[in-house]
Amino acid sequence: MSQEAKSSACLALADGSVFFGSAFGASGEVTGEVVFNTSMTGYGEILTDPSYCGQIVTMTYPLIGNYGINFEDVESNGPRLRAFVVRELCRAPSNFRSELSLDDYLRKAGVIGLEGIDTRSLVRRLRSQGSVTGVLSTVDLDPQSLIAKAQAAPSIVGQDLVQEVMPAASFAWTERLGNFATLAPQDSQPTRYHVVAIDYGMKWNILRHLTQVGCRVTVVPGTSTAAEILALQPDGVFLSNGPGDPEPLTYAIRTIRELLGKLPIFGICLGHQLLGLAAGARTYKLKFGHRGANQPVMNLRNSKVEITSQNHGFAIDALTLPANIEVTHRNLNDQTIEGMRLTDQPAFSVQYHPEAAAGPHDSAYLFEEFCSLMDLSVEKMKA
Known part of the structure; x- marks a missing residue:
């Protein structure tokens, strides 16, 4: 079976890079500037920070979601980023303040998540070449189609977000x-x-x-x-x-x-x-x-x-x-x-x-x- 058939989501960059993984949260297709965050905690605040509007955020810390989501710590009235990428998603959070799992939170908010990719490889690429436009999709798993969409998308430069x-x-x-x-x-x-x-x-x-x-x-x-x-x-x-x-x-x-x-x-x-x-x-x-x-x-x-x-x-x-x-x-x-x-x-x-x-x-x-x-x-x- 091909890698594409096994995968439920695909992230393609405008430079031709392709990453297959598993989807969580919502389904669909989004375009945005792919960036990375080096924080070990605070993903709830990151998700709801309006400064991430227009961006697909990748976390460098390998395990995300272990303490769930609570609504006391949010930074706005909902997630503002385009999509969220992690190495491994914790699907069973354990914390006395947790009100919702990360998976459920993103699903209800309509935000696509991607897990199971080599985030180290992606981040090394972004550090060496710079932030780049990408497309994350659960409905189109054709790499060439997604690369073309990423290359045709407008840059974040010059946009009023x-x-x-x-x-x-x-x-x-x-x-x-x-x-x-x-x-x-x-x-x-x-x-x-x-x-x-x-x-x-x-x-x-x-x-x-x-x-x-x-x-x-x-x-x-x-x-x-x-x-x-x-x-x-x-x-x-x-x-x-x-x-x-x-x-x-x-x-x-x-x-x-x-x-x-x-x-x-x-x-x-x-x-x-x-x-x-x-x-x-x-x-x-x-x-x-x-x-x-x-x-x-x-x-x-x-x-x-x-x-x-x-x-x-x-x-x-x-x-x-x-x-x-x-x-x-x-x-x-x-x-x-x-x-x-x-x-x-x-x-x-x-x-x-x-x-x-x-x-x-x-x-x-x-x-x-x-x-x-x-x-x-x-x-x-x-x-």
């Missing part, structure tokens, strides 16, 4: 960190500030951290204008993470540019890139991106190394930085910019995720730094 994941309308966020997060609920601070969080595909744990440090948070869609945001009379503005290429998001860049100098601004991930573009820098696509819970970053202000969680495929080009941007953090693996601040305006950002659930918490101090900026802004207004 934010429109697929941002909220349709503004809303107030009130949830704080739970018992299984960094801080216990009793450690939270009283409300001190009103923050408008611009949602380009935001992880909910960011909002939990903002409320934990004393912020009343109003979430607005990523297409909101500066006038609409200023009308809410915030003390500060947060720029969220989100999927894909930042350069097509001209509406977001224009809004941030119009807000600069008016209010303290803090950006994470895509928000970091958008702040850089609004200030006059450029961005570029990384070869295979940074995705995992183990990325070393140097804080240049105190020479401390932070172990960080990351998920991004684009970065700010250091050669295009304007004179008023100071680099504050660098990735120790490839020296890319991981943090910056504007020297003449109250705005700063980081490329990594200081709020990461199921990941390191070395960088949670950044939320307090945002509050300090708002403190100074309020004092200046009173003076």
